Amino acid sequence: MRDDQARQRAERVFREAFTHGNRQMAAKVEVQDEVQAQCTRYRNEPPKDIAAAIERSQAASIRYPASGKMLGDWREGERIAQDGYGMRFTDPDTKRPNGGGCYNCHRISPAEISYGTIGPSLHRFGALRGTGEAIQRYVFGKVYDSQASTACSQMPRFGHNGVLTEEQITHLVALLLDPDSPVNK
Amino acid sequence: MPYRLLAGLLAAVLPCVGMAQQDTQKEIERYRQLLAEGNPADLFEARGEELWKTPRGPKNTSLERCDLGLGAGVVKGAYAQLPRYFPDTDRVQDLESRIVTCMVTLQGFKPEDAMKNPFSAPGRPSDMEALASYVAAESKGVKLAAPLRHPKEIEAFQIGEQLFYRRAGPHDFSCVSCHGENGKRIRLQELPKLTDPHDAQRIFTTWPAYRVSQGTVRTMQHRLYDCYWQMRHPQMDYASEASIALEVFMAKYANGGEIQAPGLKR
Numbered sequence: 001m002r003d004d005q006a007r008q009r010a011e012r013v014f015r016e017a018f019t020h021g022n023r024q025m026a027a028k029v030e031v032q033d034e035v036q037a038q039c040t041r042y043r044n045e046p047p048k049d050i051a052a053a054i055e056r057s058q059a060a061s062i063r064y065p066a067s068g069k070m071l072g073d074w075r076e077g078e079r080i081a082q083d084g085y086g087m088r089f090t091d092p093d094t095k096r097p098n099g100g101g102c103y104n105c106h107r108i109s110p111a112e113i114s115y116g117t118i119g120p121s122l123h124r125f126g127a128l129r130g131t132g133e134a135i136q137r138y139v140f141g142k143v144y145d146s147q148a149s150t151a152c153s154q155m156p157r158f159g160h161n162g163v164l165t166e167e168q169i170t171h172l173v174a175l176l177l178d179p180d181s182p183v184n185k
Numbered sequence: 186m187p188y189r190l191l192a193g194l195l196a197a198v199l200p201c202v203g204m205a206q207q208d209t210q211k212e213i214e215r216y217r218q219l220l221a222e223g224n225p226a227d228l229f230e231a232r233g234e235e236l237w238k239t240p241r242g243p244k245n246t247s248l249e250r251c252d253l254g255l256g257a258g259v260v261k262g263a264y265a266q267l268p269r270y271f272p273d274t275d276r277v278q279d280l281e282s283r284i285v286t287c288m289v290t291l292q293g294f295k296p297e298d299a300m301k302n303p304f305s306a307p308g309r310p311s312d313m314e315a316l317a318s319y320v321a322a323e324s325k326g327v328k329l330a331a332p333l334r335h336p337k338e339i340e341a342f343q344i345g346e347q348l349f350y351r352r353a354g355p356h357d358f359s360c361v362s363c364h365g366e367n368g369k370r371i372r373l374q375e376l377p378k379l380t381d382p383h384d385a386q387r388i389f390t391t392w393p394a395y396r397v398s399q400g401t402v403r404t405m406q407h408r409l410y411d412c413y414w415q416m417r418h419p420q421m422d423y424a425s426e427a428s429i430a431l432e433v434f435m436a437k438y439a440n441g442g443e444i445q446a447p448g449l450k451r
Contacts, residue, residue: 001343010347017427021419029353029418036352043350087355087417104371116371156356163355
Protein backbone atom coordinates (compact mmCIF):
# COMPACT_ATOMS: atom_id res chain seq x y z
CA MET A 1 0.00 0.00 0.00
CA ARG A 2 1.28 3.46 -0.87
CA ASP A 3 1.40 6.04 1.89
CA ASP A 4 -1.69 7.94 0.68
CA GLN A 5 -3.64 4.69 0.35
CA ALA A 6 -2.60 3.66 3.85
CA ARG A 7 -3.74 7.06 5.11
CA GLN A 8 -7.16 6.69 3.49
CA ARG A 9 -7.59 3.16 4.82
CA ALA A 10 -6.50 4.30 8.28
CA GLU A 11 -9.04 7.15 8.22
CA ARG A 12 -11.83 4.70 7.43
CA VAL A 13 -10.69 2.23 10.07
CA PHE A 14 -10.47 5.10 12.56
CA ARG A 15 -14.06 6.21 11.87
CA GLU A 16 -15.25 2.62 12.36
CA ALA A 17 -13.53 2.37 15.75
CA PHE A 18 -15.72 4.80 17.70
CA THR A 19 -19.28 3.74 16.94
CA HIS A 20 -20.52 2.98 20.46
CA GLY A 21 -19.41 6.06 22.37
CA ASN A 22 -20.44 9.70 22.44
CA ARG A 23 -21.38 10.72 18.88
CA GLN A 24 -20.44 14.38 19.31
CA MET A 25 -16.97 13.48 20.58
CA ALA A 26 -16.54 11.01 17.73
CA ALA A 27 -17.52 13.60 15.13
CA LYS A 28 -14.87 15.94 16.53
CA VAL A 29 -11.97 13.47 16.44
CA GLU A 30 -12.92 12.10 13.01
CA VAL A 31 -12.24 15.44 11.37
CA GLN A 32 -8.74 16.79 11.94
CA ASP A 33 -8.17 20.52 11.66
CA GLU A 34 -5.49 21.67 9.20
CA VAL A 35 -2.75 21.74 11.84
CA GLN A 36 -3.53 18.26 13.14
CA ALA A 37 -3.64 16.89 9.58
CA GLN A 38 -0.29 18.44 8.62
CA CYS A 39 1.44 17.36 11.83
CA THR A 40 0.09 13.84 11.34
CA ARG A 41 1.23 13.75 7.72
CA TYR A 42 4.76 14.93 8.53
CA ARG A 43 4.95 13.06 11.84
CA ASN A 44 5.52 16.34 13.67
CA GLU A 45 8.50 17.31 11.53
CA PRO A 46 6.95 19.54 8.85
CA PRO A 47 9.09 21.06 6.08
CA LYS A 48 10.12 24.68 6.69
CA ASP A 49 7.43 26.36 4.55
CA ILE A 50 4.62 24.35 6.12
CA ALA A 51 6.01 24.94 9.62
CA ALA A 52 6.10 28.68 8.92
CA ALA A 53 2.52 28.65 7.62
CA ILE A 54 1.31 26.79 10.73
CA GLU A 55 3.11 29.24 13.04
CA ARG A 56 1.63 32.23 11.19
CA SER A 57 -1.95 30.95 11.26
CA GLN A 58 -1.70 29.92 14.91
CA ALA A 59 -0.12 33.21 16.02
CA ALA A 60 -2.98 35.03 14.32
CA SER A 61 -5.50 32.95 16.30
CA ILE A 62 -4.29 34.07 19.74
CA ARG A 63 -6.72 36.39 21.52
CA TYR A 64 -4.86 38.37 24.17
CA PRO A 65 -6.96 39.74 27.08
CA ALA A 66 -8.79 42.91 26.05
CA SER A 67 -7.98 44.40 29.47
CA GLY A 68 -4.28 43.93 28.79
CA LYS A 69 -3.99 42.21 32.19
CA MET A 70 -2.12 38.94 31.74
CA LEU A 71 -0.80 38.32 35.25
CA GLY A 72 -3.49 36.48 37.27
CA ASP A 73 -3.28 34.69 40.62
CA TRP A 74 -0.45 32.16 40.93
CA ARG A 75 -2.38 30.17 43.59
CA GLU A 76 -5.15 29.57 41.09
CA GLY A 77 -2.49 28.77 38.52
CA GLU A 78 -0.99 26.09 40.78
CA ARG A 79 -4.43 24.48 41.16
CA ILE A 80 -5.02 24.49 37.40
CA ALA A 81 -1.52 23.07 36.78
CA GLN A 82 -2.25 20.18 39.16
CA ASP A 83 -5.71 19.41 37.80
CA GLY A 84 -6.10 16.96 34.93
CA TYR A 85 -9.89 17.03 34.89
CA GLY A 86 -11.89 17.57 31.75
CA MET A 87 -12.95 16.44 28.29
CA ARG A 88 -12.53 12.67 28.83
CA PHE A 89 -15.64 10.60 28.17
CA THR A 90 -16.01 9.92 31.89
CA ASP A 91 -15.89 13.65 32.78
CA PRO A 92 -19.58 14.51 32.61
CA ASP A 93 -19.55 17.55 34.88
CA THR A 94 -19.39 20.38 32.38
CA LYS A 95 -19.77 22.96 35.18
CA ARG A 96 -16.46 21.95 36.67
CA PRO A 97 -13.69 23.87 34.87
CA ASN A 98 -11.10 21.91 32.90
CA GLY A 99 -7.64 21.56 34.34
CA GLY A 100 -4.39 22.13 32.49
CA GLY A 101 -2.62 19.00 33.73
CA CYS A 102 0.67 20.89 33.41
CA TYR A 103 2.53 18.72 35.94
CA ASN A 104 1.87 15.68 33.74
CA CYS A 105 4.68 16.93 31.50
CA HIS A 106 6.54 19.76 33.31
CA ARG A 107 8.45 20.32 36.50
CA ILE A 108 7.00 23.57 37.92
CA SER A 109 6.88 24.30 41.69
CA PRO A 110 9.73 22.49 43.46
CA ALA A 111 7.44 21.17 46.22
CA GLU A 112 5.66 18.95 43.69
CA ILE A 113 7.95 16.01 43.08
CA SER A 114 5.46 14.06 40.98
CA TYR A 115 6.07 15.77 37.66
CA GLY A 116 6.51 14.55 34.11
CA THR A 117 9.41 15.13 31.75
CA ILE A 118 7.85 15.32 28.27
CA GLY A 119 8.11 19.11 28.39
CA PRO A 120 11.02 21.20 29.74
CA SER A 121 11.38 22.11 33.41
CA LEU A 122 9.69 25.42 34.22
CA HIS A 123 11.19 25.73 37.69
CA ARG A 124 12.54 29.29 38.22
CA PHE A 125 11.02 30.33 34.89
CA GLY A 126 10.30 33.92 35.97
CA ALA A 127 13.38 34.24 38.19
CA LEU A 128 15.50 33.67 35.09
CA ARG A 129 13.48 35.81 32.68
CA GLY A 130 11.84 38.60 34.68
CA THR A 131 8.16 39.54 34.79
CA GLY A 132 7.91 42.25 32.14
CA GLU A 133 5.12 42.64 29.62
CA ALA A 134 7.04 40.96 26.80
CA ILE A 135 7.56 37.74 28.76
CA GLN A 136 3.95 37.82 30.02
CA ARG A 137 2.79 38.03 26.42
CA TYR A 138 5.11 35.18 25.46
CA VAL A 139 3.84 32.84 28.19
CA PHE A 140 0.19 33.73 27.55
CA GLY A 141 0.68 33.00 23.86
CA LYS A 142 2.58 29.76 24.52
CA VAL A 143 -0.20 28.33 26.69
CA TYR A 144 -2.92 29.69 24.39
CA ASP A 145 -1.37 28.15 21.27
CA SER A 146 2.04 26.48 21.57
CA GLN A 147 2.20 26.02 17.80
CA ALA A 148 2.33 29.75 17.20
CA SER A 149 6.02 29.51 18.08
CA THR A 150 6.75 25.80 17.45
CA ALA A 151 4.81 24.08 14.66
CA CYS A 152 3.68 20.58 15.61
CA SER A 153 4.73 21.00 19.26
CA GLN A 154 3.37 18.16 21.39
CA MET A 155 1.86 20.66 23.83
CA PRO A 156 -1.93 21.09 23.57
CA ARG A 157 -3.24 24.41 22.21
CA PHE A 158 -5.12 25.19 25.40
CA GLY A 159 -6.65 28.50 24.38
CA HIS A 160 -7.10 27.85 20.67
CA ASN A 161 -8.97 24.61 21.33
CA GLY A 162 -11.04 25.97 24.22
CA VAL A 163 -9.57 23.70 26.88
CA LEU A 164 -8.69 26.61 29.19
CA THR A 165 -10.30 30.05 29.43
CA GLU A 166 -8.47 33.33 29.01
CA GLU A 167 -8.69 33.91 32.76
CA GLN A 168 -7.28 30.46 33.58
CA ILE A 169 -4.34 31.15 31.28
CA THR A 170 -3.58 34.43 33.10
CA HIS A 171 -3.36 32.39 36.33
CA LEU A 172 -0.81 30.08 34.69
CA VAL A 173 1.17 33.12 33.52
CA ALA A 174 1.29 34.23 37.17
CA LEU A 175 2.36 30.77 38.33
CA LEU A 176 5.41 31.02 36.08
CA LEU A 177 6.19 34.74 36.40
CA ASP A 178 4.95 36.18 39.70
CA PRO A 179 7.96 36.78 42.01
CA ASP A 180 5.81 35.43 44.90
CA SER A 181 5.06 32.17 43.08
CA PRO A 182 6.89 29.14 44.55
CA VAL A 183 8.22 28.55 41.04
CA ASN A 184 10.53 31.55 41.50
CA LYS A 185 11.52 31.06 45.12
CA MET B 186 -1.80 -18.41 46.26
CA PRO B 187 -0.94 -17.22 49.78
CA TYR B 188 -3.57 -14.50 50.23
CA ARG B 189 -2.50 -13.51 53.68
CA LEU B 190 1.13 -13.14 52.66
CA LEU B 191 0.11 -11.01 49.70
CA ALA B 192 -2.10 -8.78 51.82
CA GLY B 193 0.77 -8.36 54.27
CA LEU B 194 3.15 -7.39 51.52
CA LEU B 195 0.74 -4.86 50.09
CA ALA B 196 0.21 -3.32 53.51
CA ALA B 197 3.93 -3.16 54.14
CA VAL B 198 4.97 -1.74 50.81
CA LEU B 199 2.18 0.48 49.54
CA PRO B 200 2.50 3.24 52.17
CA CYS B 201 6.07 3.78 51.05
CA VAL B 202 4.92 4.80 47.59
CA GLY B 203 4.77 8.59 47.53
CA MET B 204 8.13 9.35 49.11
CA ALA B 205 10.83 11.11 47.14
CA GLN B 206 10.65 10.06 43.55
CA GLN B 207 13.80 7.91 43.36
CA ASP B 208 12.75 6.13 46.51
CA THR B 209 9.32 5.63 44.98
CA GLN B 210 10.81 4.02 41.91
CA LYS B 211 12.99 1.84 44.11
CA GLU B 212 10.02 0.85 46.23
CA ILE B 213 8.00 -0.08 43.16
CA GLU B 214 10.90 -2.23 41.96
CA ARG B 215 11.11 -3.91 45.37
CA TYR B 216 7.36 -4.38 45.37
CA ARG B 217 7.54 -6.02 41.95
CA GLN B 218 10.28 -8.31 43.18
CA LEU B 219 8.31 -9.27 46.26
CA LEU B 220 5.32 -10.12 44.13
CA ALA B 221 7.29 -11.84 41.40
CA GLU B 222 6.59 -15.20 43.03
CA GLY B 223 2.98 -14.36 43.69
CA ASN B 224 1.43 -12.09 41.07
CA PRO B 225 -2.31 -11.89 41.84
CA ALA B 226 -2.79 -12.60 38.12
CA ASP B 227 -2.18 -16.25 39.09
CA LEU B 228 -5.77 -16.34 40.32
CA PHE B 229 -7.01 -15.05 36.96
CA GLU B 230 -4.93 -17.64 35.13
CA ALA B 231 -6.44 -20.44 37.21
CA ARG B 232 -9.99 -19.19 36.71
CA GLY B 233 -9.29 -18.73 33.00
CA GLU B 234 -8.06 -22.30 32.63
CA GLU B 235 -11.19 -23.60 34.32
CA LEU B 236 -13.40 -21.45 32.07
CA TRP B 237 -11.47 -22.63 29.01
CA LYS B 238 -12.02 -26.30 29.84
CA THR B 239 -15.64 -26.11 31.04
CA PRO B 240 -18.50 -26.76 28.60
CA ARG B 241 -20.44 -23.47 28.33
CA GLY B 242 -22.73 -21.50 26.04
CA PRO B 243 -25.73 -22.56 23.91
CA LYS B 244 -23.69 -25.44 22.44
CA ASN B 245 -22.43 -26.53 25.87
CA THR B 246 -18.89 -26.92 24.58
CA SER B 247 -15.52 -26.00 26.04
CA LEU B 248 -12.94 -23.82 24.29
CA GLU B 249 -10.39 -26.64 24.19
CA ARG B 250 -10.71 -27.04 20.39
CA CYS B 251 -10.19 -23.32 19.79
CA ASP B 252 -7.70 -22.55 17.00
CA LEU B 253 -5.50 -19.70 18.23
CA GLY B 254 -3.34 -19.86 15.13
CA LEU B 255 -1.25 -22.96 15.73
CA GLY B 256 -4.10 -25.41 15.04
CA ALA B 257 -7.24 -26.47 16.87
CA GLY B 258 -6.53 -27.25 20.49
CA VAL B 259 -3.01 -25.77 20.68
CA VAL B 260 -2.74 -23.18 23.45
CA LYS B 261 0.96 -23.52 24.31
CA GLY B 262 2.96 -20.85 22.50
CA ALA B 263 -0.04 -19.53 20.56
CA TYR B 264 -0.07 -16.08 22.20
CA ALA B 265 3.52 -15.55 21.07
CA GLN B 266 2.34 -15.59 17.43
CA LEU B 267 -0.48 -13.07 17.75
CA PRO B 268 -1.85 -10.92 16.25
CA ARG B 269 -2.04 -12.88 12.99
CA TYR B 270 -4.21 -13.45 9.93
CA PHE B 271 -6.87 -16.16 10.23
CA PRO B 272 -8.23 -17.62 6.95
CA ASP B 273 -11.54 -18.71 8.51
CA THR B 274 -12.51 -15.17 9.49
CA ASP B 275 -10.40 -13.52 6.75
CA ARG B 276 -9.21 -11.01 9.36
CA VAL B 277 -6.14 -10.19 11.35
CA GLN B 278 -7.04 -10.98 14.96
CA ASP B 279 -5.49 -10.41 18.36
CA LEU B 280 -5.86 -12.67 21.37
CA GLU B 281 -9.16 -11.22 22.54
CA SER B 282 -10.92 -11.01 19.18
CA ARG B 283 -9.84 -14.62 18.52
CA ILE B 284 -11.25 -15.80 21.85
CA VAL B 285 -14.51 -14.06 20.89
CA THR B 286 -14.49 -15.96 17.56
CA CYS B 287 -14.10 -19.28 19.39
CA MET B 288 -16.86 -18.40 21.87
CA VAL B 289 -19.14 -17.73 18.89
CA THR B 290 -18.22 -20.66 16.65
CA LEU B 291 -17.54 -23.36 19.25
CA GLN B 292 -19.80 -22.37 22.12
CA GLY B 293 -22.61 -20.71 20.16
CA PHE B 294 -22.54 -17.35 21.95
CA LYS B 295 -23.84 -14.34 20.04
CA PRO B 296 -20.95 -11.97 19.25
CA GLU B 297 -22.52 -9.21 21.36
CA ASP B 298 -22.76 -11.60 24.33
CA ALA B 299 -19.16 -12.75 23.89
CA MET B 300 -18.04 -9.09 23.94
CA LYS B 301 -20.42 -7.93 26.65
CA ASN B 302 -18.08 -7.63 29.61
CA PRO B 303 -14.43 -7.48 28.52
CA PHE B 304 -13.37 -5.05 31.28
CA SER B 305 -14.30 -5.91 34.85
CA ALA B 306 -15.68 -3.46 37.38
CA PRO B 307 -15.93 -3.89 41.18
CA GLY B 308 -18.41 -6.70 41.78
CA ARG B 309 -18.57 -7.59 38.10
CA PRO B 310 -15.66 -9.86 37.19
CA SER B 311 -14.79 -10.38 33.52
CA ASP B 312 -14.39 -13.83 31.98
CA MET B 313 -12.26 -12.27 29.23
CA GLU B 314 -9.67 -11.01 31.73
CA ALA B 315 -9.38 -14.57 33.07
CA LEU B 316 -9.34 -16.28 29.67
CA ALA B 317 -6.74 -13.86 28.26
CA SER B 318 -4.56 -14.39 31.38
CA TYR B 319 -4.68 -18.15 30.95
CA VAL B 320 -3.85 -18.19 27.23
CA ALA B 321 -1.08 -15.58 27.59
CA ALA B 322 0.52 -17.46 30.48
CA GLU B 323 0.75 -20.56 28.28
CA SER B 324 3.37 -18.67 26.24
CA LYS B 325 5.56 -17.64 29.19
CA GLY B 326 9.21 -17.70 28.20
CA VAL B 327 8.42 -17.98 24.47
CA LYS B 328 9.79 -15.22 22.22
CA LEU B 329 7.20 -13.06 20.50
CA ALA B 330 7.03 -13.86 16.79
CA ALA B 331 3.98 -12.12 15.35
CA PRO B 332 4.11 -13.19 11.69
CA LEU B 333 3.71 -9.93 9.64
CA ARG B 334 3.94 -11.87 6.35
CA HIS B 335 0.39 -12.18 5.01
CA PRO B 336 -0.73 -9.16 2.92
CA LYS B 337 -3.47 -8.43 5.47
CA GLU B 338 -0.92 -8.49 8.30
CA ILE B 339 1.26 -6.04 6.41
CA GLU B 340 -1.77 -3.87 5.67
CA ALA B 341 -2.70 -3.91 9.36
CA PHE B 342 0.82 -2.78 10.25
CA GLN B 343 0.56 0.13 7.79
CA ILE B 344 -2.82 1.19 9.14
CA GLY B 345 -1.51 0.92 12.69
CA GLU B 346 1.45 3.09 11.76
CA GLN B 347 -0.84 5.82 10.38
CA LEU B 348 -3.02 5.68 13.49
CA PHE B 349 0.00 5.82 15.79
CA TYR B 350 0.86 9.31 14.49
CA ARG B 351 -2.72 10.57 14.04
CA ARG B 352 -3.35 13.73 16.07
CA ALA B 353 -6.91 14.67 16.98
CA GLY B 354 -9.20 15.94 19.69
CA PRO B 355 -9.14 19.04 21.89
CA HIS B 356 -5.59 18.28 23.11
CA ASP B 357 -4.06 17.38 19.70
CA PHE B 358 -2.88 14.06 21.16
CA SER B 359 -1.63 11.01 19.28
CA CYS B 360 0.11 7.87 20.55
CA VAL B 361 3.40 9.65 19.87
CA SER B 362 2.54 12.39 22.38
CA CYS B 363 3.56 9.94 25.12
CA HIS B 364 5.35 7.12 23.32
CA GLY B 365 7.66 8.84 20.84
CA GLU B 366 10.78 9.41 22.94
CA ASN B 367 13.00 7.44 25.29
CA GLY B 368 13.21 8.08 29.01
CA LYS B 369 10.14 10.32 29.41
CA ARG B 370 7.53 10.30 32.17
CA ILE B 371 3.93 11.38 32.80
CA ARG B 372 4.09 12.47 36.45
CA LEU B 373 6.18 9.59 37.90
CA GLN B 374 5.07 6.98 35.39
CA GLU B 375 7.82 6.00 32.97
CA LEU B 376 6.74 5.80 29.34
CA PRO B 377 7.97 3.32 26.75
CA LYS B 378 9.01 4.52 23.31
CA LEU B 379 6.99 1.99 21.38
CA THR B 380 9.07 2.14 18.20
CA ASP B 381 12.20 1.26 20.15
CA PRO B 382 12.61 -2.54 20.26
CA HIS B 383 14.16 -2.40 23.73
CA ASP B 384 11.13 -0.63 25.23
CA ALA B 385 8.55 -2.34 23.03
CA GLN B 386 9.80 -5.83 23.89
CA ARG B 387 9.68 -5.11 27.61
CA ILE B 388 6.19 -3.57 27.51
CA PHE B 389 4.21 -5.44 24.87
CA THR B 390 5.15 -8.88 26.21
CA THR B 391 3.87 -8.12 29.72
CA TRP B 392 0.21 -7.57 28.79
CA PRO B 393 -2.26 -8.74 29.98
CA ALA B 394 -1.14 -7.50 33.37
CA TYR B 395 -2.41 -7.29 36.92
CA ARG B 396 -2.79 -3.57 37.59
CA VAL B 397 -2.25 -2.76 41.24
CA SER B 398 -4.08 0.59 40.93
CA GLN B 399 -7.15 -1.15 39.55
CA GLY B 400 -7.00 -4.41 41.51
CA THR B 401 -7.56 -6.57 38.47
CA VAL B 402 -5.97 -7.97 35.35
CA ARG B 403 -6.30 -5.65 32.38
CA THR B 404 -5.87 -6.74 28.78
CA MET B 405 -4.15 -5.09 25.81
CA GLN B 406 -7.56 -4.02 24.49
CA HIS B 407 -8.15 -2.25 27.79
CA ARG B 408 -4.74 -0.57 27.59
CA LEU B 409 -5.64 0.94 24.20
CA TYR B 410 -9.13 1.95 25.36
CA ASP B 411 -7.52 3.63 28.36
CA CYS B 412 -4.98 5.47 26.17
CA TYR B 413 -7.74 6.87 23.95
CA TRP B 414 -9.69 7.90 27.06
CA GLN B 415 -6.66 9.85 28.24
CA MET B 416 -6.26 11.26 24.70
CA ARG B 417 -9.75 12.80 25.00
CA HIS B 418 -11.13 10.53 22.32
CA PRO B 419 -14.46 8.75 22.67
CA GLN B 420 -14.72 5.18 23.88
CA MET B 421 -12.88 2.86 21.48
CA ASP B 422 -14.94 -0.09 20.25
CA TYR B 423 -13.80 -3.40 21.72
CA ALA B 424 -11.72 -5.47 19.27
CA SER B 425 -12.08 -2.80 16.56
CA GLU B 426 -9.92 -3.14 13.46
CA ALA B 427 -8.07 0.03 14.52
CA SER B 428 -7.16 -1.45 17.89
CA ILE B 429 -5.81 -4.62 16.29
CA ALA B 430 -3.87 -2.62 13.69
CA LEU B 431 -2.18 -0.71 16.53
CA GLU B 432 -1.29 -4.02 18.19
CA VAL B 433 0.25 -5.30 14.95
CA PHE B 434 2.25 -2.06 14.71
CA MET B 435 3.55 -2.48 18.25
CA ALA B 436 4.21 -6.21 17.79
CA LYS B 437 6.62 -5.52 14.94
CA TYR B 438 8.93 -3.64 17.30
CA ALA B 439 8.29 -6.02 20.19
CA ASN B 440 9.05 -9.17 18.20
CA GLY B 441 11.90 -11.15 19.76
CA GLY B 442 10.97 -10.17 23.31
CA GLU B 443 10.14 -13.00 25.69
CA ILE B 444 6.49 -13.25 26.77
CA GLN B 445 6.25 -12.65 30.52
CA ALA B 446 2.48 -12.31 30.76
CA PRO B 447 0.45 -11.74 32.75
CA GLY B 448 2.70 -8.97 34.01
CA LEU B 449 2.43 -6.76 37.07
CA LYS B 450 2.00 -3.03 36.64
CA ARG B 451 1.11 0.13 38.51
